[in-house]
Amino acid sequence: MPEQAARAARRLADGAYRGPGDALFGKRTQRAFNKGFASEFIDFRMGARARRLAGGGYFGHVGLLLLGGRHSSGSAGRCNLFVERPTNLWKRFESSPPQQERTAEMRPEEIVNLDAYPIMDPDSPAWSDLVGRLRRELDERQYVSLPDFILPAARERAVADALAALPRAHHNSSRRNCYLHRQGDPSLPDDHPRNIMLEASTRMLAYDQFPDDCPVKLLYHWEPVRRMVAGIVGRDRLFDNEDPCQPVNLLCYETGDRSAWHFDSVNAFTMTLMLQASESGGDFEMAPNTRTDDDENHDYVRRVLLGECPEDVVSVAREAGALCIFRGCNSLHRVSPVAGPSTRVMGVFVYEDEPGIVGDPEVNATVYGREVAPG
Ligand SMILES: O=C(O)CCC(=O)C(=O)O
Ligand SMILES: [Fe+2]
Numbered sequence: 566m567p568e569q570a571a572r573a574a575r576r577l578a579d580g581a582y583r584g585p586g587d588a589l590f591g592k593r594t595q596r597a598f599n600k601g602f603a604s605e606f607i608d609f610r611m612g613a614r615a616r617r618l619a620g621g622g623y624f625g626h627v628g629l630l631l632l633g634g635r636h637s638s639g640s641a642g643r644c645n646l647f648v649e650r651p652t653n654l655w656k657r658f659e660s661s662p663p664q665q666e667r668t669a670e671m672r673p674e675e676i677v678n679l680d681a682y683p684i685m686d687p688d689s690p691a692w693s694d695l696v697g698r699l700r701r702e703l704d705e706r707q708y709v710s711l712p713d714f715i716l717p718a719a720r721e722r723a724v725a726d727a728l729a730a731l732p733r734a735h736h737n738s739s740r741r742n743c744y745l746h747r748q749g750d751p752s753l754p755d756d757h758p759r760n761i762m763l764e765a766s767t768r769m770l771a772y773d774q775f776p777d778d779c780p781v782k783l784l785y786h787w788e789p790v791r792r793m794v795a796g797i798v799g800r801d802r803l804f805d806n807e808d809p810c811q812p813v814n815l816l817c818y819e820t821g822d823r824s825a826w827h828f829d830s831v832n833a834f835t836m837t838l839m840l841q842a843s844e845s846g847g848d849f850e851m852a853p854n855t856r857t858d859d860d861e862n863h864d865y866v867r868r869v870l871l872g873e874c875p876e877d878v879v880s881v882a883r884e885a886g887a888l889c890i891f892r893g894c895n896s897l898h899r900v901s902p903v904a905g906p907s908t909r910v911m912g913v914f915v916y917e918d919e920p921g922i923v924g925d926p927e928v929n930a931t932v933y934g935r936e937v938a939p940g
Contacts, residue, residue, distance in 0.1 A: 670778040673787040676719040678886075682711065684789040687796075696796035699890075703797055703834075707853040708881055708891035715838060715886050719780035724841045726779040727770065727815040727910045734768035734817060735934035741765060743827045743870060743897060758866045763825030768817040771810035771933040781838065781912040785813045794916060797890055798834045803916040808924035810933045811915050815840075818847060818909040824900040826870050828856070829893035836890050838912035839883045844905025849881045851891065851898040858895065869897050 677684065683691040703709040715723075740762045741747050749760035772782075784790055786805060795803040806812040816837075818824075823846075829835050852869045856862040868874050881889060891898065903909050929935040 667776075667778075671719055671722070671780055671783060673783055673789070676715060676780045676784050677787075677790065678713050678716050681713055682793070684793045687792055692793075692796075696793060699797045700799060703890060703892070704799075706879075707896045708851060708879075708889060709797065710881060710883070711888040711890075712882075712884055713886045714888035715780065715784065715840075717886070719784075720840055720886055723780045723815075723912065724910050726775045727817060727840065728908065730770050730775045730815070731768060731817055731908065733774055734770045734815075735932070736766070736768050737932065737934075738766040739764075741825070741827075743825070743866065745827055745830055756867060756871075758863055758870060761867065761870045763870070764823075765825040765827075766818075766822045767824055768819065768822065769933055770815040770817065771929075771935075772812050772814065773809050775815060781815070781840070781914075782813050784838075785914050791916065794836060794890065800918065803918070804920040804922070806915045806917050806922050806924075807920075808922070808929070810929050810935065811924045813915075814913040816911045816913050818843065818900065818903040818911075820904055820906075821902060822909075823902040826897045826899045827893075828895065828897060831894075832915060832917075833892065833894060834890055835893040836888065836914040836916070838914070839885050839887045839889070839910075840912055841907060841910040842883065842885050843903040843907050843909040845903075846901050846905075847903040847909040848901045849883050849889070849898065850878050850901065851881060851893075851896050852877050853879065853896045855897040856895050866897065 679685065683689065683695065686692055699709050699711070739747060742749060742759050742762055744759065746759070749762065750757070753759055775782075791803050791805070795801065852874065855866055855869055865874075869877065881891075883889065900909075926935070926937050930937045
């Protein structure tokens with residue numbers, strides 16, 4: 566059997582059309598499918614024809630179906646395709662679109678823009694210059710942005726992975742204070758930061774909800790990236806997080822979604838990668854050094870929350886492809902409400918100071934909607 570026909574037969578068997586016996590074709594055609602003599606090309610021709618069927622109940626031929634075991638490319642014989650129930654056919658295409666064959670896994674060198682970010686050789690002057698500059702910038706401003714860090718093809722693939730998984734995302738919609746608590750403290754005044762409740766709405770995809778060859782995962786697990794990030798945040802080494810949910814997330818914002826002012830709770834720094842920006846809104850805003858490790862600075866935090874210090878708030882430019890490292894644990898930050906048809910898609914990465922770190926099941930229950938094991 567020609568290789569192309571064999572692939573087509575496998576795809577049929579894989580369920581793209583749920584198999585040829587599904588009242589889609591007349592007997593003669595069905596036998597041809599059973600023998601596997603169908604060209605892959607029929608996939609999209611079928612799709613096009615199905616639409617026309619829905620519109621007018623068209624019964625006719627669909628090109629490039631190969632009968633009798635002879636494969637000749639280009640001008641293969643046409644045959645009549647008898648469709649018994651066009652409406653069912655339409656529904657079938659709606660509910661199970663032909664599956665795209667996944668192209669080969671990308672190499673990390675095809676993901677990271679190595680021309681702009683020479684991160685392969687940590688002993689080179691280019692590496693020291695780059696990492697030294699970014700480290701100083703982070704220390705000064707509490708954030709640093711690396712534009713065009715990911716190459717366009719890798720970014721597009723990651724966006725496609727995110728959008729395919731989006732229906733399974735955990736929709737986090739909550740009223741909470743900037744410390745990420747849903748309950749205030751009745752013993753404190755109403756305008757204490759603990760009692761200022763803000764609306765947030767985001768869609769979270771956990772690490773185990775999108776493919777292992779998604780470019781954001783490959784990038785995260787690649788030593789040159791981990792080493793660069795360690796250099797920028799001033800660590801000798803960093804380690805991957807080993808939780809099933811946490812190491813890399815795809816955080817999606819649809820129209821109306823936003824993240825309210827908050828401090829990140831656990832990690833000393835946060836790393837995000839803008840995969841797709843929204844048409845409008847979705848600005849990442851930050852009030853650097855709102856508090857310190859020793860001083861909660863409640864009065865100042867309250868003024869930022871109430872919008873009384875607009876001059877202190879920086880809006881961090883985030884073009885698609887830009888990596889951002891920021892110290893979100895002591896700097897209030899938020900994402901303004903997203904508007905427009907494009908989902909804002911953000912990769913979020915967690916590195917650790919020691920190996921073997923897994924997440925707290927309670928946190929995973931809140932952030933990813935996971936069941937907490939009883940007992
Ligand atoms: O979506 C963003 O740009 C920021 C997300 C954020 O605040 C975080 O991951 O801690
Ligand atoms: Fe955050």
